[in-house]
Amino acid sequence: MTQGTHTSKGLLRRAGTGFGVEIVVLIFALISVGLMAWQHWGMNLVMPIASENGNPGWVEDDRSENGNSIVHYQQNDAYHMQCEIRTAITYPFCNLFTALNPEDQSVDLTQYTTLHLDLSHQSSTRDSLRIYLNHFFAPDDQVWFPYKSNQQVINPREGRHSYTLKLDEFYVPPWWVYASDLPAEQTTPQLTNVRHLVLSTGDSSIPRKVSLILHHAELRGKWISANALYRGLIWAWMLLALLYFSYRAVRYSHEAKAKHAETEQLRAVNRLLDLKSKRFEDLATHDTLTGLYNRAGLRPHLQEAVADYKKTQLPFSVLMIDLDHFKAINDSYGHDEGDRILKAFAQLISERCRHSDIPARWGGEEFVVVCKGSSAKAAKVLADDLCRTAREAELGKGYVVTCSIGVSEVSGTGISALFKRADTALYQAKNSGRDQVAVA
Ligand SMILES: Nc1nc2c(ncn2[C@@H]2O[C@H](COP(=O)(O)OP(=O)(O)OP(=O)(O)O)[C@@H](O)[C@H]2O)c(=O)[nH]1
Structure with a gap:
């Protein structure tokens, strides 16, 4: 009943833990999928650049660099550049500038992924359009130009169209790398401090008229980038796994300790049971007063002696010993004194017997006493010695304790007959005046 209850509790506990882990993993997986979906379809970040918010715009032509192209600018609800490219210099140009915010301050575009342009373009010859996001990086006198040009080139179609440019496809143009004379590690694209969006005529030197209207421009991105989200999720999953394995390790260690303690407890119980079973065996085969074998304890030794005799024909004998007038001792000195005499006599027999002799209280x-390997004659020597020693040992306090002994030798007629003859001899010793030995 108890074991059954323990087992079912253990199963429930195990099932509970497994279920708990599954729930946590499921919740985590749902949160992960939800975050990924939200990142994909939501978390949108939009920054209008050139539109109703009134960011300043302006234009520039190549006359500052000894060219003679001419640009005109008009800003209503759009940014409108009219340019006439003339070929006084190798690379003539007109530029349309738009600040990223009304205060013309720099902006970090790390969280943005695309630039969307709504443009109307017209050119008297085929022309490309250079798009720049100018990163403001070194306002000191050492540098030739405080902006790093991040560039992309598009081929605009005639009329009004929308264009989408990926920010990670912007590059630093070769002319800027050449002109800046900076080491290679400083000529990679940078979008952390961008101040202007610049639309510039293509690098063709053919004279032409270009009309460019920037109706709207905006940057789009995500509050959290896909990369950052995936990195975060990977870390979260690794942390979850670490927590799970740490928990398992601690639990296993506790279980191992509990198991060890349980095993030790069982060992202790086993030792106790062994002791108890030995004690019961002793009680069953030994006399509690004297510590000698009782009848049950003597039986296997007798059987062994008979078996040996049948095998080897070597004789063995038994001494049947009876204390003389023991009733009188009890009556005169009390039962406790009688017990003391019994114990002392048992001690005396044990001391006088040889190693191969087996004494018992009948x-x-x-x-x-079973005298293994002894004939009646040899056994009588031991019997005489016991008789004399008991008489001389002064077992009694102020009185003499004697015993009578009957001796018989095995003869092949069985144990009962052997004991019967010893008993007859004992009777004879008693009748002959006690304190003596008689041989059957
Ligand atoms: N103190 C004590 N007395 C016991 C024990 N077992 C038996 N006795 C006593 O031993 C006595 C045996 O008396 P009897 O059989 O008359 O023999 P006896 O007095 O020795 O006389 P003989 O054998 O003829 O010499 C009885 O009084 C029993 O009560 C025991 O364990 N302790």
Whole structure:
């Protein structure tokens, strides 16, 4: 009943833990998918550049560089540049500038991914259009030009059209790299401090008239970039896995400790049971008063002696010993004194017996010694010695304790007959005046 309850509790606990982990993983997976979907379809970040918000715009032509192209500018609800390219210099140009905000301050475009342009373009010859995002990077006198030009080139179609440019496809044009004379690591695109959007006529030197209207421009991006989100999610999943494995490790260690403690407890119980079973065995085969074998304890030794005798024909004998007038000792000195005499006599027998002799208490004041490998004659020597020693040992306090002994040798007629003959001899010793040995 108890074990069944423990087992079912363990199963429930295990099932509970597994289910908990699955729930956490499911919630985490749902949050991850939700964040990815939100990042893809939402989290939009839009920055209008040239539109109703009134960012300043202006134009420039190549006359500052000894050219003679002429640009006109008009700003109503759009930014309108009219340019006449003339070929006084190798690379004639007209530029239409738009600030990224009304205060003409720099902006970090890291979070933006695309630039959207709504343009009307007309040119008397085929012309390209250079788009610049000018990064303001070094307002000191050492540098020839404080803006790094991040560029893309498009081929505009006649009329009004929309164009989308990816910010990570902007590059630093070769003419800027050449003119800046900066080391290679400083000539890569930079969009962290952008101040102007510049639309510039193509690098053709053919004379032409160009009309360019910037109706609207805006930057689009995400509050969180896909890369940043995926990196964050990977870290979160790794952290979750780390937490899970740490939890498992701690749990396994606790379980191992508990198991070890349980095993130790079982070992202790086993040791106790072993001790108890030995104690029960001792109680079943030994006499509690004297510590000698009782009848049950002596039986296997007798059987072994008989078996040996049948195998080798070597004799063995038994001594049947009875304390003389023991009732009188009990009556005169009390039962406790009687017990003390029984114990002392048992001790005496044990001390006088040889290693191969097996003494036992047969019952009451009767004892038996099985003398293995001894004939009746040899056993009588031990019996005489016991008789004399008991008499001389002064077991009693102020009185003499004696015993009578009957000796019989095995003869092939079985254990009962052997004991019967020893008993008869004992009876004979008693009748002959006690304190003596008789051999059957
Ligand atoms: N103190 C004590 N007495 C016991 C025990 N077992 C048996 N006795 C006593 O031993 C006595 C045996 O008396 P009897 O059988 O008459 O023999 P006896 O007095 O020794 O006389 P003989 O054998 O003829 O010499 C009885 O009084 C029993 O009560 C025991 O364990 N302790």
